[in-house]
Amino acid sequence: MRLALGARPSQICTQFVTLALRLLAVGLVLGLLGSWWAGHAMQALLFRVPGFHTETLVLTAVLLSAIALVACLAPAYRATRISPVQALAGD
Numbered sequence: 001m002r003l004a005l006g007a008r009p010s011q012i013c014t015q016f017v018t019l020a021l022r023l024l025a026v027g028l029v030l031g032l033l034g035s036w037w038a039g040h041a042m043q044a045l046l047f048r049v050p051g052f053h054t055e056t057l058v059l060t061a062v063l064l065s066a067i068a069l070v071a072c073l074a075p076a077y078r079a080t081r082i083s084p085v086q087a088l089a090g091d
Helices: 009-045 054-081 084-089
Strands: none
């Protein structure tokens, strides 16, 4: 729809990626806070269990970030390649 109204493909791709980065940042912050809380709860219940394993959390955050960006770029690429006539026709 935005292509038909005059938006450039780079603007559409930027919109997709910006939205994905916002959601990714919120998800990472909430996930790290939740893992910190759960780790301390586990540490109180179990002996010799670390409450916060930094390497695992960083590796997981990097891996999930890469997957989220790839998952966002696929529809962004498709949205920039569609013609405005197809977008308006709904095909």
